[in-house]
Amino acid sequence: MFDMLRKIWQVGTVTEKQPFEPAPKKYRGKIELTAQKNTNWEECIAACPTGALCMNVNKIRLFYGNCIQCGNCVKICNTDALTQTTDCYQAVNAKKDLFISVDKDEEK
Template identity: 35%
Template structure:
């Protein structure tokens, strides 16, 4: 016991403050486009495995819900018009939540995780949220074992046919008001695995989705950003 106390005192606090701006050196975040360097060859569009890149009116568009940050578009561009940045705050809210829901959930948030057919990469990142580094509980947010105790469903993976019923039943068992977060490119877009007899598609084809967090997988800080965005607590977290 004494050795454990000595270790705790020596180690000190390891929890990272949110939005500290620290990302790993090789981290691949949002893809940036430099228009002046683009030659409109559209090789990046052909190289994208999920069809996240498009061209409209001479402008490059990126669907970040489908982007897996694989880097193939960057590698395919011979003119260095594309580059990965360290930006991970890419979560988006489909609809503005009502003031009533915000006022209720702002105090705390209980989450039920639903694996609708993932490869488990997103699940590993979600597990990291509860470790001492990210310490999700410092924001009044925690995971619960039952949807009947949850305020939000965090759904990972493209929805498979075998898990469609489990997803809909879990959604119905969650009391209102409730939120749904699609975690990762599979859940947000359904495009990563393409079309198959075993796949139903993105989460929003089965149940309503409020927050989309892109990535393959999204890093824990990106998940925290999505959660705080839903709770309208970003200002508090950055103080």
């Protein structure tokens, strides 16, 4: 019993206080997609393991519902079109909010 009490004394409170700590820097969070010229879209799309990133005629479409945030597309991308953030708050009410799409040759 004394061992247990000693352990409680040593460890103290472990419950996270408000506000919650932000995700660590290495955390792979939400992928952001912006329009950029001369991006190797075909290779990025081929690197996606789940088919979340896909091309529709001239539109590049990213579906967050399928994205597992592995970061393969970010590694292969030769511009800043795809970036990985540490943002983890992605819950939405409607499924259509999970889609984002940009033009293939548009400059932003």
